Amino acid sequence: MTKHIFVTGGVVSSLGKGLTAASVAMLLQRRGYHVKLQKLDPYLNVDPGTMSPFQHGEVYVTDDGAETDLDLGHYERFTGIPCSHASNYTTGRIYSSVISREREGGYLGKTVQVIPHITNEIKDAIYSLDDDETDIVITEIGGTVGDIESLPYLEAIRQVRQDIGYDNALFMHITLVLYLKAAGELKTKPSQQSVGILRTIGIIPDILVCRCEQSMELEHREKLALFCNVPLNLVVEEKDVANTIYEVPLELAAQDLDVYVLERLKLHVNRLDVTDWRAMVKRFVEPKHGEVEIAVVGKYISLQDSYKSIYEALTHGGIANNVRVKVRMVESEDIEARGAEALLDGVSGVLVPGGFGDRGIEGKIAAIRYAREGGLPFFGICLGMQCAVIEFARNVCGLDAAHSMEFAPDSPHPVIDLMEEQKKITNMGGTMRLGAYPCVLTEGSRARDLYQNAKVSERHRHRYEVNNAYRDKLTDKGMVLAGMSPDEALVEMVELPSHPWFVACQFHPEFQSTPLKAHPIFAGFVAAALGDKQ
Numbered sequence: 001m002t003k004h005i006f007v008t009g010g011v012v013s014s015l016g017k018g019l020t021a022a023s024v025a026m027l028l029q030r031r032g033y034h035v036k037l038q039k040l041d042p043y044l045n046v047d048p049g050t051m052s053p054f055q056h057g058e059v060y061v062t063d064d065g066a067e068t069d070l071d072l073g074h075y076e077r078f079t080g081i082p083c084s085h086a087s088n089y090t091t092g093r094i095y096s097s098v099i100s101r102e103r104e105g106g107y108l109g110k111t112v113q114v115i116p117h118i119t120n121e122i123k124d125a126i127y128s129l130d131d132d133e134t135d136i137v138i139t140e141i142g143g144t145v146g147d148i149e150s151l152p153y154l155e156a157i158r159q160v161r162q163d164i165g166y167d168n169a170l171f172m173h174i175t176l177v178l179y180l181k182a183a184g185e186l187k188t189k190p191s192q193q194s195v196g197i198l199r200t201i202g203i204i205p206d207i208l209v210c211r212c213e214q215s216m217e218l219e220h221r222e223k224l225a226l227f228c229n230v231p232l233n234l235v236v237e238e239k240d241v242a243n244t245i246y247e248v249p250l251e252l253a254a255q256d257l258d259v260y261v262l263e264r265l266k267l268h269v270n271r272l273d274v275t276d277w278r279a280m281v282k283r284f285v286e287p288k289h290g291e292v293e294i295a296v297v298g299k300y301i302s303l304q305d306s307y308k309s310i311y312e313a314l315t316h317g318g319i320a321n322n323v324r325v326k327v328r329m330v331e332s333e334d335i336e337a338r339g340a341e342a343l344l345d346g347v348s349g350v351l352v353p354g355g356f357g358d359r360g361i362e363g364k365i366a367a368i369r370y371a372r373e374g375g376l377p378f379f380g381i382c383l384g385m386q387c388a389v390i391e392f393a394r395n396v397c398g399l400d401a402a403h404s405m406e407f408a409p410d411s412p413h414p415v416i417d418l419m420e421e422q423k424k425i426t427n428m429g430g431t432m433r434l435g436a437y438p439c440v441l442t443e444g445s446r447a448r449d450l451y452q453n454a455k456v457s458e459r460h461r462h463r464y465e466v467n468n469a470y471r472d473k474l475t476d477k478g479m480v481l482a483g484m485s486p487d488e489a490l491v492e493m494v495e496l497p498s499h500p501w502f503v504a505c506q507f508h509p510e511f512q513s514t515p516l517k518a519h520p521i522f523a524g525f526v527a528a529a530l531g532d533k534q
Contacts, residue, residue: 008172008198008203019074024249031272038088038126056305058308073309080516173209186214192227208225253274294325295327299360332361340369349377371502380505386416386464393473406464460506
């Protein structure tokens, strides 16, 4: 039988439940077990695809085209385990399924209720990852214990343990142990109250993971063990790491958290090998080539999580090149107000990521022109590639007022146009070109040299593309169409051979980068930035 681990959070949000779940999964995987991960989100959106990055952070995209919570990015980066539609369910998706079945008469005249119909649907979502090859499923419950919207999920996981048996289900609660600076001491009472809420609905945590800024003393762990009804050895400290989130699994392993999990689930404790992970962390902490600064010019800079995978992929590129990447976060609207030189002077590379809407577009275009004319390594992703084409069309091809149909429908030169299959679509949710698609790389291109392959698969999330009517005008002036869809209908990558390093892609390579295996474009971009610095 597949074993289940349920990860809940208490006291406050943003405790790092996703990082903890990913770290535990990595350790269990390194002990020889086949693990899958899943996030259950209590909001009413069917998925985060229509939500602003300011609201929810980045939208992570899986190979099968699911628009999901950003925690799935942590899952894949830490473990390499591919996620899918079954890896992220929301309240909106759960209720949509139940209501649809009710409209079809699927409940045979019964009154449809939260219990048992909604909770049964949640349980089906949890069991959807069970199969003969999967040893352990880790399910993270979004939100904070005590939130009204989380109650059906907590009831569902309580029922799961009842259904599959005590030895087959484990509850891990992540909580905050507050440090009061004025008093100079840690406080365990909020954690006690958080566990108290869980106990009122029939869930007693098996393991308590305590997030804290200061190290806990024995007295704190004893108090938590006593009042939360958790064995002392299962009160685990998760202190803020000093250098990188990739230290978290090593810190948890040092406290034998993975050993306790396996013993609690009645599974054999195999040998743990994290040699390569330790070496990777050391390369980050003690880089041979010091530091290189790269500017990320975006529309959602004020929220760190808006470009989470971008920042992590740059870190991976730094690890691959034995250099620490310092990110200069630049708001594209600020470039419109103050100019590119004022905000980009001194950086060794410029990355322009994706986004939607016309706010800050001219700032992105100005940043690209600054990088192109100054010979600065440039990397454009999704909208970043489209802006690179617009900038090149305007300032090299002489197509004044060239623009995207998304922002300027009346442009005389719409070098970026809506994809043909998108022109009849009116709904916004889940209707873009989503998921993994093949890309054929042009022989002799920098892209092909980076990948060391003629054909690759990358994940997409977009509605607009390079207008094929302008291909010849672009290539006549020196832009190379470095990557194409197999039928050559869509431009997937562009580059400038005359430039030291100028590469842009329509897809999102950041979603396939890991700390142990940096994505080749990010590795190449950081290498170019390091060369520029030197």
